[in-house]
Amino acid sequence: MNxxxxxxxxxxVEVKDGQIAPVSLELLGAGRVLADxxxxxxxxxxxxxxxxxxxxxxxxYGADVVYVYDDPIFEHxxxxxxxxxxxxxxxxxxxxxxxxxxxxxxxxxxxxxATDLPTGLxxxxxxxxxxxxxxxxxxxxxxxxGNIMATILCKKYRPQMATVRPKVMKALPPDxxxxxxxxxxxxxxxxxxxxxxxxxxxxxxxxxxxxxEADIVVAGGKGMGSKEGFQLIHQLxxxxxxxxxxxxxVVEVGWIDHHHQVGQTGVTVTPKxxxxxxxxxxxxxxxxMQNSELIIAINKDPNAPIFQSCHYxxxxxxxxxxxxxxxxxxxxxxxLKGAHAKExxxxx
Amino acid sequence: MLHIVACIKQVPDTKxxxxxxxxxxxxxxxxxxxxxxYDAHAVEEAVRLxxxxxxxxxxxxxxxxxxxxxxxxxxxxxxxxGYMISDRAFAGADTLAxxxxxxxxxxxxxxxxPIDLIICGKMTIDGDTGQVGxxxxxxxxxxxxxxxKKVVEINKEKGYAIVHRKLEDGYEVVKSQLxxxxxxxxxxxDISFAPLPNMIKAARYQPxxxxxxxxxxxxxxxxxxxxxxxxxxxxxxxxxxxxxKILSGTKEQQVNELLSIVLEKKELFV
Ligand SMILES: Cc1cc2nc3c(=O)[nH]c(=O)nc-3n(C[C@H](O)[C@H](O)[C@H](O)COP(=O)(O)OP(=O)(O)OC[C@H]3O[C@@H](n4cnc5c(N)ncnc54)[C@H](O)[C@@H]3O)c2cc1C
Ligand SMILES: Nc1ncnc2c1ncn2[C@@H]1O[C@H](COP(=O)(O)O)[C@@H](O)[C@H]1O
Numbered sequence: 001m002n003x004x005x006x007x008x009x010x011x012x013v014e015v016k017d018g019q020i021a022p023v024s025l026e027l028l029g030a031g032r033v034l035a036d037x038x039x040x041x042x043x044x045x046x047x048x049x050x051x052x053x054x055x056x057x058x059x060x061y062g063a064d065v066v067y068v069y070d071d072p073i074f075e076h077x078x079x080x081x082x083x084x085x086x087x088x089x090x091x092x093x094x095x096x097x098x099x100x101x102x103x104x105x106x107x108x109x110x111x112x113x114a115t116d117l118p119t120g121l122x123x124x125x126x127x128x129x130x131x132x133x134x135x136x137x138x139x140x141x142x143x144x145x146g147n148i149m150a151t152i153l154c155k156k157y158r159p160q161m162a163t164v165r166p167k168v169m170k171a172l173p174p175d176x177x178x179x180x181x182x183x184x185x186x187x188x189x190x191x192x193x194x195x196x197x198x199x200x201x202x203x204x205x206x207x208x209x210x211x212x213e214a215d216i217v218v219a220g221g222k223g224m225g226s227k228e229g230f231q232l233i234h235q236l237x238x239x240x241x242x243x244x245x246x247x248x249x250v251v252e253v254g255w256i257d258h259h260h261q262v263g264q265t266g267v268t269v270t271p272k273x274x275x276x277x278x279x280x281x282x283x284x285x286x287x288x289m290q291n292s293e294l295i296i297a298i299n300k301d302p303n304a305p306i307f308q309s310c311h312y313x314x315x316x317x318x319x320x321x322x323x324x325x326x327x328x329x330x331x332x333x334x335x336l337k338g339a340h341a342k343e344x345x346x347x348x
Numbered sequence: 349m350l351h352i353v354a355c356i357k358q359v360p361d362t363k364x365x366x367x368x369x370x371x372x373x374x375x376x377x378x379x380x381x382x383x384x385x386y387d388a389h390a391v392e393e394a395v396r397l398x399x400x401x402x403x404x405x406x407x408x409x410x411x412x413x414x415x416x417x418x419x420x421x422x423x424x425x426x427x428x429x430g431y432m433i434s435d436r437a438f439a440g441a442d443t444l445a446x447x448x449x450x451x452x453x454x455x456x457x458x459x460x461x462p463i464d465l466i467i468c469g470k471m472t473i474d475g476d477t478g479q480v481g482x483x484x485x486x487x488x489x490x491x492x493x494x495x496x497k498k499v500v501e502i503n504k505e506k507g508y509a510i511v512h513r514k515l516e517d518g519y520e521v522v523k524s525q526l527x528x529x530x531x532x533x534x535x536x537x538d539i540s541f542a543p544l545p546n547m548i549k550a551a552r553y554q555p556x557x558x559x560x561x562x563x564x565x566x567x568x569x570x571x572x573x574x575x576x577x578x579x580x581x582x583x584x585x586x587x588x589x590x591x592x593k594i595l596s597g598t599k600e601q602q603v604n605e606l607l608s609i610v611l612e613k614k615e616l617f618v
Contacts, residue, residue: 123478195528201520273613
């Protein structure tokens, strides 16, 4: 294997309902840094049906080149056709690095590609760097349930590949003046030969449950005592207009369903305000919320690790503090709204 | 008669494991070895499918000799047969080398009894990758169905399976040819209590154990550390956060101070 034949940093771009997944834009931001260090091109690989139109967006967010496989057979993500397309692209254009979002389909695709090429694949990366002269990718990730961080290398194979956790890297501000080259590719695939078929897609999470998009998340833990006690979390979320989050232990005992779980095996959230109430602050929980703008902890144990990971903490009983909070917010928020309305009128 | 194979792994319980702060290595003695929690759901699902459609459930693991205990746990859960591949040659395997060795073992099992379905856990709690299952599927050239949260139907005569695959905002209903491989989510089932006859069977059970030499057409260069493209170059403790400000005063004062901190972000409330 001659490493000099492998050039360029690639991002596998996910598109759903005509929208580029946020993680793909984040990866373009991270990939731009790597490409600049290596003085090479940053490419996006776009696979889908009717996806060509999003290419200009990828340029604005940092790509120099976009490879496009646009065909009805790619309407829904399926391992087989997507893998065929990406393998085709790899064999033709030989990248040195491919990054994927650590999303259900990104992980699925990356695992298949790594096995086929074969090459190394680092899972759930949270820190990325590259050696300028050798092109060695330094992919670091939490391991053993978040107890340690490890840097993983792939010295003898190219391309080097990693899946990268959503919401960790930063997208660049879009630059409307940036453009690039679109390279249209094609492979022969026939629907009759595909071994899987998507029969139906069911979207089931309501807006409220999408805690990864909420500005305020009120999360409760085992300290809420019972499903009834956990209602306080719902009530506080309600007055604040926020979403409800939970620790894994709460999900496990069935006080709330899995969509609400924050952490390593749940969702990663970065709201403007995160409340952790009756949550001990285990590392697996903290990794899912530590990038929130403002973290507030309420716990009756002054030694709870959550106080290490918050900006402000109250040592106290949630059953005394939270009802007080609810009451006070109920008084104050309408006043804010009123003041704002007056302000609007004055400006009008 | 379905033949379902669940791939399972024995892992240290990373929830209670202690780390050596000097070397950043795990103190394995500090944590009991358990059946990977996600794999318990894989076995449970295999056993449920067996009860529904008739068939045989085998479990397969790659690991050191004590991993027999994890196989016994699967027998308690209702598995019929256990296979273990154990050899120094397998040590230090990353996901690529793991899926290679497991595939060789699956090929050997399939010679004795053709396999209709392979079920893996979503991920292991020590490796945390979820890459081994799709790797096996690729090597066997069968469709991988990751994130399965419900099995709707298995039809061996007509050769298909229909499942629900978890998506970020819902699920999709997928039909796949058999044989195929599932990786399963935790919410696919609740683990049943092991009935007494299973416990008795498990206590006496001895799995079939193979070394690298027992497997056929093995390319030794693809096994263990040698066959692993990824290397761990550095480990360090995750940075300790600095800690926040603890509010003081009476409850009412604390609540009022918190209120003013929160309401400072007034754009969120208007
Ligand atoms: C591989 C792996 C992955 C994991 N993934 C996740 C994950 O994604 N998300 C996650 O959250 N966890 C995860 N965990 C579990 C994690 O290690 C912890 O077990 C879990 O986060 C603990 O939940 P908790 O804080 O609600 O419960 P506990 O640890 O039981 O903490 C309860 C807290 O409430 C406080 N409390 C009790 N009563 C009151 C009261 N009246 N008022 C105020 N405070 C009170 C207590 O002081 C205590 O600190 C994972 C574990 C492993 C091994
Ligand atoms: N050593 C092993 N032996 C058997 N199955 C394994 C092994 N390692 C991983 N698996 C299977 O692959 C899944 C994903 O593991 P991982 O890629 O390590 O997260 C697990 O849930 C198991 O089903």
